[in-house]
Amino acid sequence: MLAPVTGHPGDMGIFASAQRAYFEQGIVALKVFPALPILYFVQLPFYSLYTLLVMAGLNDYQLLFHTTLIIESVFLKLPYILADLITFLLLQRITGRLWPATLFFLNPLIILESSAWGIYDSLMLVALVYGLYRLQKGDATSSSISFLIAGAIKLFGFLPYVALLAETVMRKNLRIVKWQILASAAVVAAMIAPLVLLGATYIFFTGFVLRFIGLSGITLPTGAATPYSILFLLFPSFLTKLPSPTLLIAVIVSTLYILEVRKGSGTVALIKWTLIGAILLNIFSQSEPQWLAWTVPLAITYGSLTRRIGLQVYTYVYGAATAFLINTQSQSGGYEILGTKTFVLPFVEGYSNLLFVYAMTTFVLLVLMLVYTLHRPVKFRFEVIGFVVLTYLQAYFWLSIVNIPRILGVV
Numbered sequence: 001m002l003a004p005v006t007g008h009p010g011d012m013g014i015f016a017s018a019q020r021a022y023f024e025q026g027i028v029a030l031k032v033f034p035a036l037p038i039l040y041f042v043q044l045p046f047y048s049l050y051t052l053l054v055m056a057g058l059n060d061y062q063l064l065f066h067t068t069l070i071i072e073s074v075f076l077k078l079p080y081i082l083a084d085l086i087t088f089l090l091l092q093r094i095t096g097r098l099w100p101a102t103l104f105f106l107n108p109l110i111i112l113e114s115s116a117w118g119i120y121d122s123l124m125l126v127a128l129v130y131g132l133y134r135l136q137k138g139d140a141t142s143s144s145i146s147f148l149i150a151g152a153i154k155l156f157g158f159l160p161y162v163a164l165l166a167e168t169v170m171r172k173n174l175r176i177v178k179w180q181i182l183a184s185a186a187v188v189a190a191m192i193a194p195l196v197l198l199g200a201t202y203i204f205f206t207g208f209v210l211r212f213i214g215l216s217g218i219t220l221p222t223g224a225a226t227p228y229s230i231l232f233l234l235f236p237s238f239l240t241k242l243p244s245p246t247l248l249i250a251v252i253v254s255t256l257y258i259l260e261v262r263k264g265s266g267t268v269a270l271i272k273w274t275l276i277g278a279i280l281l282n283i284f285s286q287s288e289p290q291w292l293a294w295t296v297p298l299a300i301t302y303g304s305l306t307r308r309i310g311l312q313v314y315t316y317v318y319g320a321a322t323a324f325l326i327n328t329q330s331q332s333g334g335y336e337i338l339g340t341k342t343f344v345l346p347f348v349e350g351y352s353n354l355l356f357v358y359a360m361t362t363f364v365l366l367v368l369m370l371v372y373t374l375h376r377p378v379k380f381r382f383e384v385i386g387f388v389v390l391t392y393l394q395a396y397f398w399l400s401i402v403n404i405p406r407i408l409g410v411v
Contacts, residue, residue, distance in 0.1 A: 003077045004070045005063055006116040006336045013067030015076050015118070019047040030194055037194045039120050042079050050075035059171050065339030073118065080114035083126040087297060090129045094136055095304035100312055104300050109293050109319035112326065119290045124154035127336045128274075129297050131160065136267045140168060144180045148187040156281070156294055160274045163254040167266065170258055227286040228330060230359035234410060245284040253277040271302045272373065279370050283363060289326045292362065295369060301374065311372040313380035318365050321388050329358030353400045353411065360395040364388070 018040060021027040034173055050072055054060065060069040068076060084105060091101035104110060114122045131146030144164055150157025161184070168176045232239050257273040275298035282291050296315050303311035327336070328349045334342030351357075365388065372378070398404050405411040 002111065003074045003081065003116040003118075005400045007066055007068055007073050007077075007339070008117045008119065008331075008336055009065070011337045012076060012118045013071065015043065016068045016072060019043055019076070022024045023047065023051045024387050028194075035120060036152060036154070037191060039123065042123065043076065046075050046078050057095070063339070064333060067339065076106075076143050077115060077118045080118070080122040083122040084110055084114050087122070087126045087129050090126070090133050091297060091301060094133050094301055100300045100304040103312055103316050104297050107296055107316060107319035108323040109326075110296060112323045112362070113290055113293050115292070121154060121290050121293050124150045124157050125151060125294065125297055128157055128160065129301070132267060132271060132301065135164070135270065138381055140164065140173075140176050141179045141183075144176075145187075146181045148184055152187050152191045156278065156291075159250055159253065159277050160270055162250055163270060163273060166254045167258055167261055192196050226355070228355070228359055228362070229283060229285065229288055230356065230363045231284065232286050232361050233356055234405065234408065236410065238305075246281060247281045249277055249284065253280075268305050271298055271305070275299055275302055275373060276370065279366050279373075282366050289322075289330045292322045292326075292366075295366075299373065301367060306377065308372065308381040309378045310378045311369070314369065314384065317380075317385055317388065318369060321365055321392075322362060325361055325392075329354045329361075351396070351400050353403065353405055356399040356405050356411075357392070357395045360399060361388075361392045364391045 021029045022044065026077060028040075030040060038398070053071070058071065058237040060071045062068075063070050066073070088101045088105040091104055092098060095101065110122070113119050127146050127150035131143045131150065134146060135143035144161055147157055147161035149166065151159075151161060161180075165180050165184075168180060181399070227233055227236070227292065253273045253276060257269055261269045278291070278294040278298060281287060282295070296319060299315045300312050303315070328345060331341070334340060354377075368388075370385070403411075
């Protein structure tokens with residue numbers, strides 16, 4: 001229902017332009033594509049179905065100021081929606097319960113990103129969750145390949161792969177290590193080859209690799225990255241001079257995973273430390289709003305397998321709160337509805353330092369999730385919802401009304 005009438009005009013416009021260029025002119029537009037190549041090739045078969053409908057006489061229409069047409073938008077988002085459905089089924093298999101999987105499938109943040117925004121993180125998450133499912137079945141090789149595919153979609157997928165590879169090396173399981181290394185070489189080669197052939201390697205390394213590991217602020221030829229972490233917003237000159245937080249987090253997470261896996265289930269330990277890695281990346285790197293969704297299936301799965309009911313329920317509150325913040329703080333609410341930057345709710349969107357309020361509130365939400373993950377299992381208390389609201393109001397008071405960023409000289 002949301003897919004045809006909503007959409008992020010910037011991202012959806014680029015995705016649609018790339019597909020139109022291929023089906024109308026035969027041009028492979030990877031040089032200006034805002035994602036890793038695998039997404040382009042995933043979208044091709046879905047968009048081909050839309051092209052056949054147009055050739056058969058379908059009349060499609062533009063809604064308001066959106067950059068994509070109504071039915072066209074559905075086909076561009078269809079792989080993400082199907083990925084969410086598959087992840088829902090996989091979570092049922094992993095946890096053995098319907099309730100945790102439902103908390104994912106009906107999570108406002110997941111629905112926002114796939115069906116309304118039209119961003120592709122769900123494709124990475126389905127590969128990631130499938131890797132966890134295969135690992136639970138004892139198939140480390142298939143699990144590694146799935147993590148590599150997740151990394152080829154969104155580089156975060158490489159984090160559990162690195163941790164799992166380090167474990168198999170530690171156990172001296174040379175047969176599995178051999179296949180893990182061969183699979184990584186094949187996936188990386190397949191990921192880079194189209195970019196090399198089209199001369200787009202510079203965008204790949206600056207816009208994806210260096211940016212993800214924190215050594216470059218460049219995203220696309222259109223401009224520089226905007227940090228969504230409160231630490232980078234308040235202390236930009238200090239933090240940008242530090243070594244890559246992503247590499248440091250990957251080393252720490254892999255090390256702690258290896259130390260813990262000796263004591264219990266490798267699958268549970270890998271889920272735990274991948275979740276912690278996702279939380280830390282959102283806090284300590286120049287993260288993007290869509291990164292917030294990475295924690296949702298991991299937190300639900302870990303919470304279910306370790307009987308952390310509070311963590312599972314909290315993911316829904318976390319999803320609702322972050323969906324609200326993304327729509328009102330990191331971008332205006334009318335952007336995905338109307339297709340233009342218009343304040344739908346001026347009283348929550350029209351004040352100064354919106355991004356600082358967003359970043360501080362999401363910081364607290366992430367810290368809460370970290371506490372739920374590391375603390376002993378506890379029940380969810382509805383007071384947490386009040387605490388989140390108070391956090392938002394406090395962030396608004398100190399960062400917008402009092403304007404601490406201006407006092408610090410960062411705005």
